[in-house]
Amino acid sequence: MTNQPFMTLEQMDAAADFVRAHSRHRPRIALILGSGLGGLADSVQNADVISYHDIPHWPQSTVEGHAGRLVVGELENHTVLVMQGRIHFYEGYSMSQVTFPIRVMQRLGIQILVVTNAAGAINPAYAPGDLMLITDNLNLIGMMGFNPLIGPNLDELGLRFPDMSQAYDRALMELARQAARERGILLHEGVYVGLSGPSFESPADLRFLRAAGSDAVGMSTVPEVIVARHGGMRVLGISGISNKANLDGNTTTSHEEVLEAGRVMVPKIEGILRGMLQHLP
Ligand code: HPA
Numbered sequence: 001m002t003n004q005p006f007m008t009l010e011q012m013d014a015a016a017d018f019v020r021a022h023s024r025h026r027p028r029i030a031l032i033l034g035s036g037l038g039g040l041a042d043s044v045q046n047a048d049v050i051s052y053h054d055i056p057h058w059p060q061s062t063v064e065g066h067a068g069r070l071v072v073g074e075l076e077n078h079t080v081l082v083m084q085g086r087i088h089f090y091e092g093y094s095m096s097q098v099t100f101p102i103r104v105m106q107r108l109g110i111q112i113l114v115v116t117n118a119a120g121a122i123n124p125a126y127a128p129g130d131l132m133l134i135t136d137n138l139n140l141i142g143m144m145g146f147n148p149l150i151g152p153n154l155d156e157l158g159l160r161f162p163d164m165s166q167a168y169d170r171a172l173m174e175l176a177r178q179a180a181r182e183r184g185i186l187l188h189e190g191v192y193v194g195l196s197g198p199s200f201e202s203p204a205d206l207r208f209l210r211a212a213g214s215d216a217v218g219m220s221t222v223p224e225v226i227v228a229r230h231g232g233m234r235v236l237g238i239s240g241i242s243n244k245a246n247l248d249g250n251t252t253t254s255h256e257e258v259l260e261a262g263r264v265m266v267p268k269i270e271g272i273l274r275g276m277l278q279h280l281p
Contacts, residue, residue: 006096006151007103011057015100016107018055019081023048023072027081029280030110031273032101034086034117034220035255036262037240038067040270041084047073052085058104059097061085064255076277081110088219089141090198095148099227106157106231112172112280113228115237116269118258119216120200120245122209123190126216128244128257129264131187131272133176134168134237137222138193138214146196148223149230158230167229172236172276179275185268190215192239194222203249210247217245238272240265 025048033040041047050070052058061068063085071082087098105113119132126132139147153160180187193209195201197219201209209217216239228235242261243253 003146003150004094004096006094007057007100009154009156012100012103012107014056015058015104019050019070019072019104019108022050025072025074025079027072027079027108028110029078029112029114030081030083030105031114032083032086032116032224034240035063036118036242036259037116037266037269038084039263039266040273041071041082043270044071044073044075044080044082047071057100059087059093059100061087062091063088064259076274078277078280081105081108086220089146089196089223090219095146095223096151099148099223102224102227102231103157106233111233113233113235114273115221115224115235117218117221117239118242118262119192119218119239120243120253121215121241122206122217122245122247123188123215126188126241126244128241128261130241131185131265131268132192132216132239132241133173133187133189134192134239135173135189136191137167137225138191138212139222139226141194141196141222142226148227158232162230164226164229167225167235168237169234172234175276175279176236176238176272178279179272182275183271185271187272188215192221192237193217195219200253201245203247206245206247216241238269240269
């Protein structure tokens, strides 16, 4: 029953009304901060902070490294809504619950979504601490039957069969490249594959994922991006490479390693975001 419950329009609107009532700001850009990347929220000015606990119907994040609050405020002359900590499918929530925050964003009028995550490098050219611009994703979790759009289609929110040919917005990618160049930040480009987790991948899993064309692997993001695209948002995705995936079986991967790498990556992601926002009309 992991596909259910399906969240309703009334629940989305109750949550959106709550956020509107608790912030002076009317953001058009949203930012989701992945594992170990929550420190980015500290840069938001004139912030209104809303705990996930207080928002009606909002799922609670239970993972270390995810603060569990919305920070709404200003960054580089834009009004932004920052999710400091996300909800993962492996916590036991349904896909509809995992992506509920995206629906609330949609009801709030968010037009641009920037997703970040911590990911393991499958591409041997990537090192821990590097960043990867997500140019496309491999929806392995969806192929296994856990697409977040399974269930009744709410026609007010989007089409039954949305296109995913350009899930990641080309113009936003260009702004991110430009910002990285200007600041001398190395930005790889590649395909992110989304799995459920929570166990890390076996060497055989990783060889399979590599053969299937993926460059980085993680446990989030893809369901959020599908729902954001369904809802008509433009999306940009950046993976922070926290560890080398263990294709040969000779090294281990831990959550502590993922959080530690996050500290190195926060300033670089912040640089790219600031640069992008400066160039965004
Ligand atoms: N695998 C899956 N998810 C991850 C990893 C990984 O190696 N690192 C950070 N998130």
